[in-house]
Amino acid sequence: MMTTRRDFLIRSGATLATAATTAATTAAMTGLPRLARAATAGLPELRAQKAQVQLAPEGYPQTAIWGYGGALPGPELRLAQGARVQRRFVNDLPQASTVHWHGVRLDNAMDGVPGLTQAAVAPGDGFDYDFTAGDAGTFWYHAHERSVEQVARGLYGALVVEEAEAPDVDADLVLVLDDWLLDPETAQIDTDFEAPHDRSHAGRRGNFVATNGQQAYSRDVATHDRLRLRLINAANARIFVLDVAGMEGWTIALDGMPLPAPTPLTEPVLLGPGQRADLIVDITAEPGEVAQLLRFDSRDGVSQAGFPVTGQSARSRRPAPAALPPNPRMGVTLDADTAALRLNMEGGAMGRLDAAILNGTRRTFRELVEANEFWSFNGVVGMPDAPLATLARGQTATLEIRNDTAFPHAMHLHGMHFRELDDTGAATGPLRDTLLMAGGETRSIGFTADNPGDWMFHCHMLSHAASGMMTWLRVA
Structure with a gap:
């Protein structure tokens, strides 16, 4: 039987706190990976590099990360359904790396799995990723070489493929959820990525939780605003248990794929690592209040993202949204x-x-x-x-x-x-x-x-x- 969210919360308990393509059949059957290709001049660049960001609150030192373009998260890639994604991946890291386009139904050679679809890109080298985004939805990209380390250091970003007829909303927001295992004195990332306890128990779990790299993510809104929230769980192991306050809404897509009909938010939203959920929410909080996306690590909810209500929208409350157009x-x-x-x-x-x-x-x-x-x-x-x-x-x-x-x-x-x-x-x-x-x-x-x-x-x-x-x- 399918497990309800409530069942999962009860049963999981404390653990919740936790080219080888067939284009050439003969080549595919050898099991040998496609060689990394030299990057081609002229494509937009996606560069993996070291950077310093203010991850912990002000007063703490900046945190050394690895990020695409040196940003946290990496650049948001937003394009129309049916458009081509073309990026020249350049590796400025001290380790080999690749880029996996999570959730995208793409050509196998572009999937970014070292040893299976391509060779890992050595430091100083590059690789051209080129594929068509046939599905509209919320996807993401991240490192797939030594990913337990490289994703934990910050190598990920959002890929948004927009529908030809998008829903009528006042803002379309990507919220990348993650946790970080930081030294509480230095605010630096714990570099023990092979800890036996993490590998044998619930996985590497952080002590610092962030949205889009911010501890206190905030976005001003007005009463009766309608938002599309694209939620992405980029954490190594944390299961996010989410609910809303000061807003009402619907789930319209899961893992990038539209639901047949919007589902009212009557239960918490569970997001395991790698999962996504698209919500449409209407702000019901009054001016001077703060609507919240809440996270439950135990029975008590804490703010994952805040939406201070600074005024009253000129628009009145709207009917429930229609379903998104289906993907092929x-x-x-x-x-x-x-x-x-x-x-x-x-x-x-x-x-x-x-x-x-x-x-x-x-x-x-x-x-x-x-x-x-x-x-x-x-x-x-x-x-x-x-x-x-x-x-x-x-x-x-x-x-x-x-x-x-x-x-x-x-x-x-x-x-x-x-x-x-x-x-x-x-x-x-x-x-x-x-x-x-x-x-x-x-x-x-x-x-x-x-x-x-x-x-x-x-x-x-x-x-x-x-x-x-x-x-x-x-x-x-």
């Missing part, structure tokens, strides 16, 4: 040729994993712990040589996922979206690219393998991915 290829119709797949997740602290295969050799759990590896998919730790499945282009598949661990996991599928199966086995859930699962749950998803290439499937609690929770699918 949103249907998932299962048939007799549907492939039935299974994924069993094991390991972690308080888990029941006795042994698993690491680098081709079966290891006891004690040996895995000594190697700082803690999680397995179907008995294999880390990215396997063989795909979880090879599917024909256009074939549908179901995937039963059993979370046989004590912790939540946010399972992200690259290159395609899926729908959760209902009690009858039909794929009727919202179209998403990331599934948030509580410990002990078994859930099933269905999808159409309509995008050729090799696609990663992993936990977006990035410490979990780094310590075993990775696999991949091939669409032939």
Whole structure:
């Protein structure tokens, strides 16, 4: 059965505080990554570089980060549906890196997964990303090499693809939510990115929470203003439990994909790492009050973003918004040729994993712990040589996922979206690219393998991915 938000809060408890493309089939079957291409002059630049920002409140030192363009978040890329995204990625970091375009259904060679779709871009080198944004919605981009470190240092930004007919709102705002693990004296990022506790428990969780790199994000509004809030969870492991005060609203899209009809905000919004939600909210607070996007780390809500009401809009209250126009290829119709797949997740602290295969050799759990590896998919730790499945282009598949661990996991599928199966086995859930699962749950998803290439499937609690929770699918 599908888990309600309330069920998830109860069951998760304390853990909530937590070219190888098939364009050339022969080349794809070798499993060798496409070489990083030299950047081409003339494309707009997306440069990964070191920077200093005032992340902690005034009075604390600036924090050293890695950011695209030296900004936090990176530049907001906003374009029309059907337009091309063209960026020359330049790596000015001391580590190799890539850019993954999270949630975008794009050509496999542009997906940014080192070792699977391209080689990592070495320091001083570049790579041209060029693809068409066929879906309207809220997406984001982030580093996918040593991502548990590079994302934690600030390498991410928003990608907004606008509908041809956008909803009537007074402001369209991107809110990138993140937490940071900072030294409380120096305000510098904790550099222990391989801490065994993080890798074996709920993941790397920060002690400083921010919106768009600001501790006290604020935007002036007026009573009866209508806002579109594009929420992006860029945190390594934190699950954001969100609600609104001084406003009423609707969820209109999840993970970039429009809902059939706006859903009233009657329950908290859960955002696992990598997930997004588009809300339309109407300000109901009066002048002099502050409307709030609230975050619940426990039973008490704290402000994630504030909206001081400075006046009264000339417009009166409006009716509920209409649904967004659908994106192409949103249907998932299962048939007799549907492939039935299974994924069993094991390991972690308080888990029941006795042994698993690491680098081709079966290891006891004690040996895995000594190697700082803690999680397995179907008995294999880390990215396997063989795909979880090879599917024909256009074939549908179901995937039963059993979370046989004590912790939540946010399972992200690259290159395609899926729908959760209902009690009858039909794929009727919202179209998403990331599934948030509580410990002990078994859930099933269905999808159409309509995008050729090799696609990663992993936990977006990035410490979990780094310590075993990775696999991949091939669409032939």
